[in-house]
Amino acid sequence: MKKLMLFLPLFLVFKIATAQVVGKTFPAMTAETVEDKKVNLPKDVAGKYTLIGMAYSKKSEDELNSWFQPVFQKFIQKSKGLMSGFTYDVNVYFVPMFTGVNAAATNTAKRKAAKNIDPQLLPYVLFYKGELKPYKEALDFEKRDIPYFFVLDPNGKIVYATSGKYTDDKMDEVEENIE
Numbered sequence: 001m002k003k004l005m006l007f008l009p010l011f012l013v014f015k016i017a018t019a020q021v022v023g024k025t026f027p028a029m030t031a032e033t034v035e036d037k038k039v040n041l042p043k044d045v046a047g048k049y050t051l052i053g054m055a056y057s058k059k060s061e062d063e064l065n066s067w068f069q070p071v072f073q074k075f076i077q078k079s080k081g082l083m084s085g086f087t088y089d090v091n092v093y094f095v096p097m098f099t100g101v102n103a104a105a106t107n108t109a110k111r112k113a114a115k116n117i118d119p120q121l122l123p124y125v126l127f128y129k130g131e132l133k134p135y136k137e138a139l140d141f142e143k144r145d146i147p148y149f150f151v152l153d154p155n156g157k158i159v160y161a162t163s164g165k166y167t168d169d170k171m172d173e174v175e176e177n178i179e
Contacts, residue, residue: 020140021161026052026152027138031095031126034114039126041093042156049154049178050091051075054139055147056132061096064147066166068094072121074171075178090178094125099132151177 026042033039041052051071055064075088098106106129113125135141139161141148151160151174160177162170 021138021150021158024138024158025156026150026158027134029095029128029135030130031093031128032110033126034110034122036110039093041126042152045091045093045152046156047154048089048091050093050152051149051174051178052093052095052152053147053149054095054097054128054135056097056099056141057144059145060147063145063165064094064096067147067149068117068121070166070171072118072124074175076121076124088178092124095128096125097128097132097135099130103129149174 028043029041031039031041042050053064053067053071055061071092071094075090075092078087096109098104098109106127110127113122113127117125132141139148139150143163146164148163149161149170150158153159160173162173164170
């Protein structure tokens with residue numbers, strides 16, 4: 001019972017924080033692919049639902065990576081056979097953020113990603129280099145050691161937000177909000 005009592009306030013604080021961003025337009029962000037192609041979010045993804053995962057510390061990047069395979073299988077990989085009609089038409093981007101003194105490491109991180117990330121997943125990884133404050137304020141980034149995920153509607157409005165390591169329950173919520 002004590003564990004439930006401790007968990008409940010944390011759960012409520014998280015629900016309140018995510019509720020504060022739901023309904024807002026995702027703030028403009030310019031990020032780059034490994035090949036240095038610029039992608040302007042949410043402008044370049046208008047017209048489709050979009051899942052964006054963001055991380056701004058090494059520890060949060062590790063948890064961001066826990067989403068790669070499940071998201072790839074659910075939203076990116078093209079189904080074959082009987083399941084081929086059950087694919088999603090959704091944009092997906094994972095965005096490691098390089099800010100402050102870490103911004104100098106962006107090109108090194110791109111080269112490392114090009115070597116270590118599955119080539120099928122690489123087009124869905126964007127690198128952001130710049131200020132953190134505008135995103136931290138607009139998206140209620142409270143903790144630096146966890147990744148944040150946002151589902152945007154076709155107009156760039158946030159319809160769902162969550163954070164932390166991948167779980168099946170979180171994926172179910174993401175999927176519900178995309179359907």
